[in-house]
Amino acid sequence: MSLAFGGWRRAPVASALFCGWMVVCSSARADLDRDKLADAHRDYGANRFEQALKTLLDIQIDTPTSALLDYHLGNVYYRMERYEDATQAFQRALEIDPDSPDYHAYLGWATFLSNPSDPTIHLDAVGHLDQALAINPDELSALVFYGKVCARTENHTN
Secondary structure, three states, X not given: OOOOOOOHXXXXXXXXXXXXXXXXXXXXXXXXXXXXXXXXXXXXXXXOXXXXXXXXXXXXXXXXXXXXXXXXXXXXXXXXXOHHHHHHHHHHHHHHOOOOHHHHHHHHXXXXXXXXXXXXXXXXXXXXXXXXXXXXXXXXXXXXXXXXXXXXXXXXXX
């Protein structure tokens, strides 16, 4: 799979989000509208986040309880820099599937970005990243986000 289009080469976190989207879309559960999900995926890949969001919210009308859908919504909100909305979407995904290291990792990162200057937010963010790594010590997104949190807080000792 090539990540050469758009701005994906220069944004490793965005590339990880897109790759995660690709893998999860290809295995979407039957209760989600695969055609609409594919449309949202295309819009996401083309940086048309408003359209991707609209499509995902349309899907949510028919499937109001879906961890996968909330995960995708969180990714779109993240790319739109709507970090509090992303945090809420990832939290909903975790309420449905609390053992997903991806959901913990992305919730941790979105939580941190929602208020990067608040030390209490740092603790909450790191708690989710720790949980992701407790579930899967090799969870790449959690490791990347952990490094970013440490670099931005100059906390290199933990």
